Amino acid sequence: MTTDKKKPKILIVEDEESNYELLRAILRKMDLELFWAQTGIQALEYCRKHSFGLIFMDIKMPEMNGYDAILKLREMGVNCPIIAQTAYARIEDEERALSLGFNAYISKPIDRGRLMSFIEKYL
Amino acid sequence: MGKFINDSIDKLLVQSEAVLITYSFLSGRFSTVSSSIEHILGYSADDILGMAVPDLVGLIHEEDQAEWENDFNALFQVSAPNEPVTMSFRLRAKDGTYKLLELRSIIEILDGKPVELYFLIQDLSHFKDADRSLKQKNVELDRAKMQLSRTNQQLSSLNEKLEKHNLELEEIHEKLIFSEEIFRQVAENTNDVFWLRDNQNIIYINNQFEKIWGRKKEELIENPYKITEWIHPEDLTDIEPWVNLNSLPDDSPYTEHYRIVRPDGEVRWLWSRIFPVKDKTGRKYRLVGIASDITEQKEYEEALTIAKEKAQESDMLKSSFLANISHEIRTPMNGIIGFSELLSREDIDSDTRQSYVNIMKKSSEQLIRIIDDIIDFAKLEANQIRIEKASMNINTMLDQLLTQYNNQLGIMNKASVTLLVNKALPDVASSVISDEQRVRQVLMHLLDNACKYTVEGFIEFGYTLSGEQVEFFVKDSGIGIPGEKFDLIFEQFRQGDEGHTRRYGGTGLGLPIAKALVNLLGGSIRLESVPEKGSTFYFTIPFEAQQKSTSGDEPFGYDKLKYNWKEKLILVAEDDELNFEYMKVLLEPTQAKVIRAKDGSQAIKMCSNLNFDVILMDIRLPVLNGIQATKRLREMGIVTPIIAQTAYAMDDDEKKCLDAGCTSYLAKPISKERLFKIIDSVL
Numbered sequence: 001m002t003t004d005k006k007k008p009k010i011l012i013v014e015d016e017e018s019n020y021e022l023l024r025a026i027l028r029k030m031d032l033e034l035f036w037a038q039t040g041i042q043a044l045e046y047c048r049k050h051s052f053g054l055i056f057m058d059i060k061m062p063e064m065n066g067y068d069a070i071l072k073l074r075e076m077g078v079n080c081p082i083i084a085q086t087a088y089a090r091i092e093d094e095e096r097a098l099s100l101g102f103n104a105y106i107s108k109p110i111d112r113g114r115l116m117s118f119i120e121k122y123l
Numbered sequence: 124m125g126k127f128i129n130d131s132i133d134k135l136l137v138q139s140e141a142v143l144i145t146y147s148f149l150s151g152r153f154s155t156v157s158s159s160i161e162h163i164l165g166y167s168a169d170d171i172l173g174m175a176v177p178d179l180v181g182l183i184h185e186e187d188q189a190e191w192e193n194d195f196n197a198l199f200q201v202s203a204p205n206e207p208v209t210m211s212f213r214l215r216a217k218d219g220t221y222k223l224l225e226l227r228s229i230i231e232i233l234d235g236k237p238v239e240l241y242f243l244i245q246d247l248s249h250f251k252d253a254d255r256s257l258k259q260k261n262v263e264l265d266r267a268k269m270q271l272s273r274t275n276q277q278l279s280s281l282n283e284k285l286e287k288h289n290l291e292l293e294e295i296h297e298k299l300i301f302s303e304e305i306f307r308q309v310a311e312n313t314n315d316v317f318w319l320r321d322n323q324n325i326i327y328i329n330n331q332f333e334k335i336w337g338r339k340k341e342e343l344i345e346n347p348y349k350i351t352e353w354i355h356p357e358d359l360t361d362i363e364p365w366v367n368l369n370s371l372p373d374d375s376p377y378t379e380h381y382r383i384v385r386p387d388g389e390v391r392w393l394w395s396r397i398f399p400v401k402d403k404t405g406r407k408y409r410l411v412g413i414a415s416d417i418t419e420q421k422e423y424e425e426a427l428t429i430a431k432e433k434a435q436e437s438d439m440l441k442s443s444f445l446a447n448i449s450h451e452i453r454t455p456m457n458g459i460i461g462f463s464e465l466l467s468r469e470d471i472d473s474d475t476r477q478s479y480v481n482i483m484k485k486s487s488e489q490l491i492r493i494i495d496d497i498i499d500f501a502k503l504e505a506n507q508i509r510i511e512k513a514s515m516n517i518n519t520m521l522d523q524l525l526t527q528y529n530n531q532l533g534i535m536n537k538a539s540v541t542l543l544v545n546k547a548l549p550d551v552a553s554s555v556i557s558d559e560q561r562v563r564q565v566l567m568h569l570l571d572n573a574c575k576y577t578v579e580g581f582i583e584f585g586y587t588l589s590g591e592q593v594e595f596f597v598k599d600s601g602i603g604i605p606g607e608k609f610d611l612i613f614e615q616f617r618q619g620d621e622g623h624t625r626r627y628g629g630t631g632l633g634l635p636i637a638k639a640l641v642n643l644l645g646g647s648i649r650l651e652s653v654p655e656k657g658s659t660f661y662f663t664i665p666f667e668a669q670q671k672s673t674s675g676d677e678p679f680g681y682d683k684l685k686y687n688w689k690e691k692l693i694l695v696a697e698d699d700e701l702n703f704e705y706m707k708v709l710l711e712p713t714q715a716k717v718i719r720a721k722d723g724s725q726a727i728k729m730c731s732n733l734n735f736d737v738i739l740m741d742i743r744l745p746v747l748n749g750i751q752a753t754k755r756l757r758e759m760g761i762v763t764p765i766i767a768q769t770a771y772a773m774d775d776d777e778k779k780c781l782d783a784g785c786t787s788y789l790a791k792p793i794s795k796e797r798l799f800k801i802i803d804s805v806l
Contacts (some may be wrong), residue, residue: 018458018482025465025479060450087453090446108457112464 007033008053008123013043013069014085015061019108023056023085026112030119040064040072047078054122059086059097067100074101081122085110127155137162139245144171146240153179154239163246165217184213184221194266197273198230199237208269211247211262223247225262316393316414319400320347326409335393335416337385355382355390380417392421444631451493451630458486496632499564503639508561509794510643512667515559517586517593518550524563524584528570540577545585545596555593556667561640562595565648568633569597569660577601580657592646592663603654613638613648637662686799688715691736691806695719696726696752698744706739709795723747727755735763737802740785742769742776750783757784764805768793 010032014020020036027034035050037043041064043057055073059066070082081104084097089107097105104118128143136143136157142164145155152175156168171179183191194210207229213221224244231239247259310317310329316336318328325344332340336353343349351359358381377397382390394417400409462479465471471479502508525544532540546553566584573582580600587594604612613634637660641648646663693715697703703719710717718733720726722745726738738756742749753765767780768789777788786805789797 016454016458018486019454021478021482022458022461022465025462025475087450087457088446089449089453093446108453109460110457112461 007031009033009035009050011035011037011043011046011050011052011055013037013040013055013057013061013066015039015058019058022110026110026115027119038062040066040069043069044072044076047073047076052078052080054080054119055082056085057082057102059084059088059093067096070101083118083122085115128157133157133159142242142244144242144244146176146242148237148239163216163244164214164222170217182215184215187212195228197269198228198240200273209262209265211259223259313413314415317412318414319409319411321409323347335391335414336383337387337389353383353385355384358382391416391418393417448493448497448630452490455486455490455493459483459490493630496630496636499636500630500632503636503643508640508643510558510561512556512558514554515557515562516550516554518546518548518553520559520563520566521546521585524566524570528574528582531570531574535574537574537578539579540574541581543581543583543585545583547585547587554668555664557644557664561644562664565637565640565644565662566595566597568637569662572633572660573597573599573601573658577657588666589663591666593666594661594663596659596661598657598659600657603656603658604650604652605654606652609650609652612650686713686803688713688736688802688806691715692733693717693802694726694729694733694735694738696721696723696738696744696749697741698722699741702741706793709793709798713799721745723749723752723755726752727759730756730761730763731759737805738763738765739789739802740765740767742767742780750779753780753783753785766801766805 010027012020012023012034014023014036015038024034024036035046035052037046039061043055044064046052047055055078057066057069061069064072066084066086070084073082082102084102084105085108086093086097086105087108094105094107103122106114106118132143137159140159140163141157142160143155143157144153144160146152147154153172156171158168160171161167180188180191191210191212194208198208207227209225209227211223211225214224216222223246225247226245227243229241230237231241310327311331313329314331316329316332318332319326325347328340328343330340332338332343338353361379361381379395379397380392381395382392384390393414395412395414397410397412399407400411402408462483466476466479499508521544525542529542532538532542570582570584573584577599578601582597582599584595584597586596638648641662641664644664646665648660648662650658650660652658688710691713693710695703695706695717697706697719698721707717715736718729718735720729724746726740726744727747729735730738740749740753744752747755749767749769753767756763756765764786765784766787766789767785768791769776769780780788787801789801
């Protein structure tokens with residue numbers, strides 16, 4: 001095993017526990033350090049303390065939604081890839097996400113192949 | 124010798140003792156005098172010719188002067204010239220005595236100008252006194268006649284003038300009446316206010332003013348500026364041009380919409396058009412105005428605008444509702460699909476497998492609740508939920524809910540929330556007639572909300588009795604709802620907290636469903652809440668104690684049956700066994716004979732063998748559906764009443780059935796009362 005410092009840090013921002021558990025299960029076998037934030041506000045706090053290689057971000061969340069959160073993160077200078085993963089599955093939802101600075105967009109239910117391809121691409 | 128006169132005439136005049144004198148207007152002198160003058164008055168012709176007119180007049184007796192003058196002047200005024208005028212007076216002869224003379228005179232007028240004046244004078248002095256006075260009287264009479272005729276002539280000419288004048292006046296009068304009439308008809312037979320004013324006064328205003336403004340015309344005419352007090356204060360600045368004539372922006376008509384306030388406080392909208400009136404020099408000196416009452420039009424416009432906004436809002440709400448529903452379905456689906464895929468992998472141990480299955484189960488339950496809501500909602504929208512009243516025990520139901528929601532709170536890890544139940548009646552007395560399934564459903568929606576929005580504290584539910592009603596309540600110490608959202612949360616597609624930033628999921632359908640169900644149950648729902656402190660939802664249902672019940676909607680009620688169809692034969696075309704049994708049980712007490720056909724073609728076959736009194740035709744039948752079967756039966760000439768029945772309560776279904784030849788139509792679920800009524804009506 002390599003040291004923790006070499007493990008890529010991944011932040012999952014997701015208010016729905018079952019949905020977080022799914023991402024965790026999918027990524028289980030990969031050598032990653034996972035962090036879980038349940039609101040946009042929590043995501044900002046994590047990003048102040050850690051430098052992430054990749055962020056998965058839900059959109060509909062309490063306190064601060066994903067649209068607002070990514071704007072704040074980019075303002076803070078967080079420039080790692082951020083992937084929107086949301087149950088808002090209309091084309092306009094995807095367009096909105098990409099226009100706000102998300103690097104990619106995945107609608108729920110999540111296509112595992114698509115998710116893995118993004119991980120390969122961005123990690 | 125006479126002067127400037129024919130000798131023969133002169134001789135004749137001497138013999139006649141008459142004197143002729145002529146006066147020429149051209150020379151301004153006497154032009155002819157007969158020699159007989161000397162014989163009568165002692166003057167020679169030359170004496171007379173040498174005289175000026177005043178000299179001769181001066182010879183007239185003082186007492187006769189005035190009369191003479193009068194007569195003489197008349198000579199010029201006589202309307203028909205060349206008519207002789209007779210006058211008499213005393214004249215001083217050369218010897219100083221006065222002679223009474225009669226003078227006839229005639230004036231010659233040429234081209235409207237007097238040319239020559241002729242006098243024929245006769246001496247009357249030698250007549251006896253009586254004769255003389257007679258003569259004088261005659262002269263006076265003549266004179267009077269003359270004057271009379273003169274006066275008459277004057278009068279008649281005056282009369283003529285007057286008559287002409289009168290005619291002209293009458294004509295003018297008629298014209299005036301006519302134009303006044305036209306003006307009045309135009310001004311008074313319009314729905315609009317019509318007025319005319321200068322910069323000081325109202326010159327005219329029609330009666331419509333009083334109707335529309337609710338004020339007396341006199342009040343306005345007395346003080347035109349009063350109008351500013353009657354116009355809505357917010358619109359007053361627009362009315363400035365009314366008050367000052369010269370402030371009209373330009374010469375074009377001036378248009379304004381404004382509101383007025385009637386004495387009773389009613390506000391009405393007017394549309395006013397004002398036109399300047401100019402005199403010959405082009406100066407604006409009057410204003411004419413028309414004002415129409417456009418209140419109804421305004422209201423209509425406003426209603427349209429509101430309707431449009433509502434439609435747009437409802438459109439927007441529907442699409443955001445769809446987006447939200449999609450989100451709420453996809454969220455648990457994500458867990459279900461995602462983990463089911465992972466389960467197929469071989470490299471997972473049984474504990475992990477079990478945890479995956481648990482998550483999937485939870486997600487599935489979440490999903491089914493959402494789908495149930497959507498279906499309930501759709502059914503309510505389509506009017507397809509029917510209330511089936513029966514005896515139910517409220518306390519028993521509440522106890523079951525208590526157990527269920529205690530479990531629920533446990534699953535939600537909400538041990539800090541205490542669940543309480545409050546029952547107003549003892550168990551044995553808590554039976555009522557209502558639809559238990561629906562009452563339970565309403566309570567569950569309210570309890571679901573209470574559990575969702577309460578983090579700690581309590582949730583209390585139960586009921587009280589108030590008059591003819593049972594009032595249920597669900598009270599919590601949750602986040603509460605601000606007052607302005609009380610109505611909104613009962614609306615379809617709404618939640619107290621909208622947008623992408625939401626703490627609580629859900630379709631937002633729970634409360635609209637609860638509200639619709641309560642309405643169907645015959646009650647009403649309301650809410651009390653304080654943000655951060657908690658909410659209490661109340662809803663009522665009619666309190667129908669079991670023993671009192673005579674409700675006709677009860678499928679198996681024990682009200683006295685009033686229908687007896689002992690001799691009747693009824694065909695029930697119904698493919699579903701259970702439905703047929705139900706129908707049979709319903710009809711049993713009427714003693715009617717009931718026969719079943721399992722599909723449309725069987726029904727046709729039976730009808731050709733047996734004479735039914737009525738056919739109950741299900742629409743969804745195999746082989747031949749109800750509509751086809753009905754058509755066929757009608758083609759065969761069978762006139763038996765056919766009552767269509769279908770579970771699809773769409774409007775056009777009914778039309779299709781009736782078009783096919785059905786006598787009437789019954790939507791499922793079928794209530795006994797309606798079924799009996801409809802059969803009774805066709806039998």
